[in-house]
Structure formats: C-alpha cells, structure tokens
Amino acid sequence: xxxxxxxxxxxxxxxxxxxxxxxxxxxxxxxxxxxxxxxxxxxxxxxxxxxxxxxxxxxxxxxxxxxxxxxxxxxxxxxxxxxxxxxxxxxxxxxxxxxxxxxxxxxxxxxxxxxxxxxxxxxxxxxxxxxxxxxxxxxxxxxxxxxxxxxxxxxxxxxxxxxxxxxxxxxxxxxxxxxxxxxxxxxxxxxxxxxxxxxxxxxxxxxxxxxxxxxxxxxxxxxxxxxxxxxxxxxxxxxxxx
Amino acid sequence: xxxxxxxxxxxxxxxxxxxxxxxxxxxxxxxxxxxxxxxxxxxxxxxxxxxxxxxxxxxxxxxxxxxxxxxxxxxxxxxxxxxxxxxxxxxxxxxxxxxxxxxxxxxxxxxxxxxxxxxxxxxxxxxxxxxxxxxxxxxxxxxxxxxxxxxxxxxxxxxxxxxxxxxxxxxxxxxxxxxxxxxxxxxxxxxxxxxxxxxxxxxxxxxxxxxxxxxxxxxxxxxxxxxxxxxxxxxxxxxxxxxxxxxxxxxxxxxxxxxxxxxxxxxxxxx
Amino acid sequence: xxxxxxxxxxxxxxxxxxxxxxxxxxxxxxxxxxxxxxxxxxxxxxxxxxxxxxxxxxxxxxxxxxxxxxxxxxxxxxxxxxxxxxxxxxxxxxxxxxxxxxxxxxxxxxxxxxxxxxxxxxxxxxxxxx
Numbered sequence: 001x002x003x004x005x006x007x008x009x010x011x012x013x014x015x016x017x018x019x020x021x022x023x024x025x026x027x028x029x030x031x032x033x034x035x036x037x038x039x040x041x042x043x044x045x046x047x048x049x050x051x052x053x054x055x056x057x058x059x060x061x062x063x064x065x066x067x068x069x070x071x072x073x074x075x076x077x078x079x080x081x082x083x084x085x086x087x088x089x090x091x092x093x094x095x096x097x098x099x100x101x102x103x104x105x106x107x108x109x110x111x112x113x114x115x116x117x118x119x120x121x122x123x124x125x126x127x128x129x130x131x132x133x134x135x136x137x138x139x140x141x142x143x144x145x146x147x148x149x150x151x152x153x154x155x156x157x158x159x160x161x162x163x164x165x166x167x168x169x170x171x172x173x174x175x176x177x178x179x180x181x182x183x184x185x186x187x188x189x190x191x192x193x194x195x196x197x198x199x200x201x202x203x204x205x206x207x208x209x210x211x212x213x214x215x216x217x218x219x220x221x222x223x224x225x226x227x228x229x230x231x232x233x234x235x236x237x238x239x240x241x242x
Numbered sequence: 243x244x245x246x247x248x249x250x251x252x253x254x255x256x257x258x259x260x261x262x263x264x265x266x267x268x269x270x271x272x273x274x275x276x277x278x279x280x281x282x283x284x285x286x287x288x289x290x291x292x293x294x295x296x297x298x299x300x301x302x303x304x305x306x307x308x309x310x311x312x313x314x315x316x317x318x319x320x321x322x323x324x325x326x327x328x329x330x331x332x333x334x335x336x337x338x339x340x341x342x343x344x345x346x347x348x349x350x351x352x353x354x355x356x357x358x359x360x361x362x363x364x365x366x367x368x369x370x371x372x373x374x375x376x377x378x379x380x381x382x383x384x385x386x387x388x389x390x391x392x393x394x395x396x397x398x399x400x401x402x403x404x405x406x407x408x409x410x411x412x413x414x415x416x417x418x419x420x421x422x423x424x425x426x427x428x429x430x431x432x433x434x435x436x437x438x439x440x441x442x443x444x445x446x447x448x449x450x451x452x453x454x455x456x457x458x459x460x461x462x463x464x465x466x467x468x469x470x471x472x473x474x475x476x477x478x479x480x481x482x483x484x485x486x487x488x489x490x491x492x493x494x495x496x497x498x499x500x501x502x503x504x505x506x507x508x509x510x511x512x513x
Numbered sequence: 514x515x516x517x518x519x520x521x522x523x524x525x526x527x528x529x530x531x532x533x534x535x536x537x538x539x540x541x542x543x544x545x546x547x548x549x550x551x552x553x554x555x556x557x558x559x560x561x562x563x564x565x566x567x568x569x570x571x572x573x574x575x576x577x578x579x580x581x582x583x584x585x586x587x588x589x590x591x592x593x594x595x596x597x598x599x600x601x602x603x604x605x606x607x608x609x610x611x612x613x614x615x616x617x618x619x620x621x622x623x624x625x626x627x628x629x630x631x632x633x634x635x636x637x638x639x640x641x642x643x
Contacts, residue, residue: 029560050345050513070348079513081342097248098347168554168561188520189559209523209563218520 001025001176002047002073002145007056009042009200016042018200020056026144026176029167031187033180033223034197040180041078044147047178048075060145071101076138078149080130084123088116088133095137106171107140114162128159135163139171146172148179152186160186184220194219196226203227245349249357257325257361264321265372271314276380279305280387287389301394305384306401306409315408318369322362326431329358330438334513342513351507355435355500362431366424374413422489426463429492432499433459439503443510455502459495466491524559528567536576536587537598544589547577 002024009017017039024030032040045051047058049065060069082091088111096102111118114132122133131151139146152160160183166172167190181187188208196204203226211217217225283300290297305311333341344354377398385393399409414420437452444451466487469479479487518527535541547553550568554561568585571577575593579585588594613623 028562045513048346050342052510052512067348067350070346075342075346077342077513079342080338081340082338083340084338094252098245098349100348164558165555168551168558170551173551173561189518189524189557189563192560192562209525209566212521212523213526216521221521 001061002178003057003059004043004047005057005059007043007046007058008054009039009046009051010054016200017046017053020200020202022195022202022205024145024176024178027174028192029172029177029179029190030193030195031179031181031191032195032197033184033219038197039200040197041149044075044077044149044178044180047147048073050075071099071141072143073145073147074138074141074143075147076134076149076151078153080134082122082130082133082137085121087119087121089118091122091133091137092118092140095140099141101142103140103142106142107136110136110140110171128155131155131159132162135166139166143175145176145178148177150181151179152181152183164190184223188219191219194222196223198227245347246353246357249347249349249353250360253329253357253361254364257329257365260321260325261318261365261369264318265369268314268317269372269376271310271317272376272380275308275310275314276305276384278310279308280384283388283392287392297392299394300388300392301396301400302381302384302398303394303396303401305380306398306405312405312408315373315412318373319412322366322369326362326434327438329361330435330442334442339513345507345511345513352500352504355439355503355507359428359432359435363428366427370412422485422492425489425492429496429499430456430459432496432503436499436503436506439506439511443506443512462495463488463491518557518559524563525566525570528553528557528559528564529570532567532571532576533597533601536594537601541587543587543591543594545587546583547585547587549584 004020004022007017007020008015020039020043032043034040042051046053047060049069058065060072063069086094092104092107095107096104114129114136116129116132116136122130125133131154135148135151138148151163155163164186167177167187179187179191191208193205193207195202204222206222208219211219211222215221279300282304287297289295333339333344345351347353385395398413399406399415401409411423414423433456437449437456440448440452440455442448466484469484469487470481518524532541541547548556550561550564554564568577568579572579572585575590576588576597577585578588
C-alpha cells in the first residue's frame with residue numbers, strides 16, 4: 001500500500017497540508033474529496049515526488065522514493081504532459097522505450113476502446129480525446145497503483161461515461177486507485193473508500209458501503225455532515241442531482 | 243544505460259530541429275558573403291583592366307571581412323546560448339508540462355541533466371565540424387575564382403579584429419586550447435543548468451542563488467587566471483601551472499554543478 | 514438497460530435484490546451461468562469489489578455455486594428456489610397486509626380483489642397460475 005505519514009507542506013507562510021495521514025491499499029478504489037486548493041493535487045504530487053514535502057514521510061510498499069517507484073505507481077495528472085508535436089503512436093513508443101511495465105497489447109486495446117487514431121498528432125485532438133490519451137498512457141502500465149487527478153474535469157458527458165467504464169474494468173482490477181474529483185455523482189457507486197479533506201487536514205475517512213449499511217447515508221450525505229460549518233463552500237458539488 | 247541513450251537520442255532530436263536550420267542559415271549567409279566578394283573582385287578586375295587602375299590583392303580576409311560573415315558565424319553560438327535556457331524552461335512553460343513525464347521516468351534523474359548536457363556536446367561538435375568543412379569549401383571556391391597573381395593565401399585567423407577574437411575562440415589553433423576553451427564552456431553550461439534548477443526548486447530565492455553561483459564560476463576562473471598579476475602575492479606561478487589550475491578548476495566545477503543538480507533534481511525540484 | 518441503484522443503501526444488497534428478482538421470476542433459470550463479476554460491474558457501473566461481495570453472500574446462501582475455473586451458476590436446488598420465491602411473496606404480502614389492515618373490509622372482498630388482480634396480469638414466463 002501507499003502510506004502518507006504525518007505529511008506537512010508549507011508554501012512560504014501558507015500551510016497547504018497540515019498533518020496528513022492515510023493509506024491507499026491495493027485492490028481498492030479511494031477518492032480524495034475537497035474543494036479546489038485544499039491540497040488534493042499537492043498530495044498526489046507528493047506521492048510521485050513531483051514536489052518536496054516540508055515534513056513527513058511517504059512510503060510505497062514500505063519503500064521511500066527511488067526511480068523504481070515509477071514502475072509501481074502511475075500518475076495521470078490534471079495537466080497536459082504529452083508533447084503536442086508527437087503522434088499518439090510516438091507517445092506510445094516513448095512510453096514503451098522507458099517503462100518495462102508498458103503493456104503494448106493493452107495500449108492497443110485501449111486505442112480501440114477509446115476510438116483513437118494512432119497517427120493523429122496530439123495537438124490536433126479535442127480536449128476529450130487528449131484526456132483519453134492521457135488515460136491510455138497512464139493505464140497501459142502494469143503497475144500496482146494508479147493516481148488520477150480530476151479525471152472528469154472539463155470532459156463532455158459521453159467521454160465521461162467512457163472514463164467511468166475504466167473504473168469497472170480490468171484496467172484497474174486489483175490495483176490501488178486514488179482519484180480526486182468534484183464529480184461525486186460519477187464516482188458514488190464506484191469507490192470503496194472516501195477521504196474528505198478541508199484546509200489541509202483530513203476530516204473524515206470511511207468505507208462507503210459500510211456507511212451505507214450502518215448509517216444509511218451516501219457520500220454526499222456525509223459531506224453535508226462534515227462540511228456543514230462551511231456550507232458556503234460546498235456549492236462546487238452537484239447536490240441537486242441527488 | 244539503454245534508457246539513457248534513448249533519452250539522449252530524444253533530446254538530440256529536439257535540438258537538431260533548431261540546430262540544423264541554424265547551420266543551414268549560417269552556411270547560406272556565408273555563401274552569400276562569398277559570392278558577394280567574388281562579384282566585387284570581378285568588378286574591381288573589370289575596372290582595373292578598363293581604366294588601368296592597379297589591381298589590389300584579394301584574400302580570405304575580404305570574404306570574412308564583409309559585414310555578413312561574422313553575423314553568419316555568430317548565429318550558431320547564439321542559438322546555443324538561447325537553447326541552454328530553452329531546453330529546461332520549455333518543459334515547464336507553455337501549455338504542455340512535459341517535465342511531469344521526464345520526472346516520472348523510471349531512471350535516475352541525472353539522466354535528464356546529462357542527456358541535455360551531452361546533447362550540447364554532440365551538437366557543438368557537429369556545428370564545429372560543419373563550419374570547418376564550410377571554411378574548406380569556401381576557401382577552395384574563392385581560390386579558384388581569383389587569378390593567382392591577385393590572390394593572397396591567408397588562414398581563417400588572419401582577419402580583422404574584433405572578428406579575430408571570435409575566430410581564435412571558436413577555432414583555437416592547438417588541441418590543448420581547444421579542450422580548454424570548450425571545457426570552460428561546458429563547465430559554464432553545467433553551472434547554468436544548476437542555476438536553472440535552483441530557480442525551479444526555490445523560485446525567487448533560487449534564481450538569486452543561481453545567478454550568484456553562475457557568476458561565481460566566472461569569477462573563480464578569472465581569479466585564477468589573474469593570479470600572476472596580483473603584485474602582493476608572495477609567489478610566482480608559472481603560466482603552465484596556471485593553465486593546470488584552470489583545468490582543474492573547470493573539472494572541479496563540473497563535478498560540483500553535477501552534484502548540486504543531482505540533489506536538487508532528487509529532492510527539491512517541483513513541477 | 515441501466516438499473517438505477519440508490520446511493521444510500523448498500524450497493525451489494527441492492528445487487529442481491531436485483532438477483533433475487535431475476536431468480537423468483539424465472540429469468541435466471543436453475544443451473545444457468547451468470548455473467549462474470551466484471552461484466553456485471555461494467556453493466557451497472559459499480560465497483561467490482563461490491564459485485565464480489567454480493568456474489569460471496571449469494572454463495573453463502575447457496576443461491577449460486579462456483580466450480581473452479583468456471584463462471585458462477587444459479588443453484589439447481591429447486592427446493593431452495595421455491596423457498597426464495599415464497600419468502601419474496603411473503604414479504605410482499607406482509608407489506609400489502611400491513612397497508613390495508615386498518616381498513617374496514619371483509620376477507621372475502623379482499624381475496625376477490627386479489628384474485629381479480631392476479632388474473633388481470635399476463636406474465637411472459639408463466640407468473641402466478643392457479
């Protein structure tokens with residue numbers, strides 16, 4: 001599992017993360033929930049050593065950071081990280097030449113699943129298709145853990161459905177998945193665990209089915225309970241669809 | 243190791259897309275200067291034959307002396323200066339942050355550093371050899387265009403100052419000097435890379451620290467070079483020893499830059 | 514066809530309800546092979562772990578059985594199936610009775626209404642026969 005132990009992050013005076021402790025176990029899908037700026041992306045960046053922590057430790061399967069980590073964890077950030085000049089085919093070859101965990105067969109299958117054309121240059125693709133390429137490049141790696149930052153952001157509804165299907169498919173089977181999202185409705189039925197954050201701290205962490213059984217509440221219900229003192233800030237979430 | 247080569251190949255490809263057009267442009271301008279000079283010569287010759295004015299001598303000096311030629315020579319070094327910053331900053335700025343992918347590759351992060359640095363070495367060698375070849379070609383064409391009685395054979399260093407300085411720096415006459423000058427430049431490149439990584443790790447504070455580090459490299463070198471000129475020194479150092487000290491300094495600074503960059507890339511750099 | 518699960522009841526229980534309905538209405542025949550867990554997860558867009566849990570519970574209750582290297586199959590135990598059907602009807606009857614028990618109406622009138630309603634409907638796979 002991935003462990004975050006007492007992680008703190010300061011940007012000058014501002015405390016972005018204030019003692020974060022949680023784990024991402026294999027075989028489960030967890031989601032980090034919180035408004036923009038609360039530290040979700042920072043946490044993902046920390047796990048991948050794309051940003052240094054101010055204090056605290058992060059262990060992946062008990063190990064500290066080393067280059068081999070990237071054969072265990074794959075990260076799909078909320079940013080464009082492909083070279084626009086490349087064709088999809090070239091981006092795939094690039095991945096294949098550096099990652100032993102690159103699964104060429106699965107990548108080809110995903111091309112079909114997402115209906116992408118190998119020879120297209122990435123700069124010519126629509127936003128939704130770029131998101132799919134990012135997913136493809138991140139998920140075609142045979143790793144134990146997958147991190148995704150806002151996989152649904154700025155995506156049209158049809159692409160969203162395709163992306164949702166990823167979570168119920170063999171693509172994430174047996175992996176430890178951590179996603180951050182605002183789209184609670186998309187993930188309500190898909191996640192095993194939810195971690196609610198605010199102002200750099202974890203307010204609540206729970207197993208979603210368990211809460212349904214013991215309290216008869218959905219993720220959004222718990223969010224209302226936990227965030228109600230900050231009710232002016234939960235307008236980001238789509239409660240009206242409940 | 244294979245992965246490093248692959249990364250080097252990748253970086254080299256990206257650089258060549260800039261370098262090759264620059265070399266071609268430089269070559270074109272050099273040929274323009276060449277044919278401009280030949281045309282000039284032909285005009286002089288005609289006038290001399292018609293009006294009995296004595297004909298002057300022509301040499302490579304005339305080709306390289308034309309305003310265009312130094313410009314052509316400087317295109318490639320300027321590209322190097324530009325690219326030494328661009329090669330890093332391109333990964334962070336703009337719509338695509340490729341730095342994510344680079345930092346998430348399952349390789350030692352110094353591979354990124356060295357693949358960019360060695361790209362400069364290879365590119366530099368390529369540019370150097372190409373220019374050498376160009377000089378040879380231009381020389382031959384020119385020699386054949388001028389009547390022997392009006393032609394003076396001069397080498398590429400016999401040119402007007404300040405262009406002479408440029409020529410001696412870019413094309414040193416001894417291999418010793420060659421290693422020294424290009425070694426100095428390479429160590430400066432690594433120092434620049436380190437400064438850039440400092441800025442990328444610590445923002446404004448890092449930028450200041452980086453600039454100080456970069457300048458300190460030059461200060462250190464020139465201090466050593468000037469040791470004999472300082473009258474208060476209790477010793478006299480032979481020029482050959484100064485040369486050795488400079489060499490050692492250059493190597494030492496390469497190592498220090500690499501070590502600092504390693505620490506920054508491993509622990510401090512941010513996307 | 515996407516069944517709408519609600520977000521407040523445990524999904525695995527809702528899934529078992531779904532299977533129960535299929536079972537008692539004979540849409541899942543005894544011994545029939547079930548779709549794989551992954552297919553079901555995809556069909557309903559739910560977490561495969563949840564599907565796994567539902568399957569485990571149903572195995573525990575002997576509603577399904579799984580031979581090694583083969584997909585799970587509906588039980589062939591017709592007695593058990595009958596029991597499940599009876600339980601299902603019993604619960605519906607309980608709900609029905611508790612919703613009318615305060616009403617002042619005779620037993621005969623109630624049974625007449627029930628019979629009338631039952632004969633009205635036409636079930637494609639048999640349904641309730643006399």
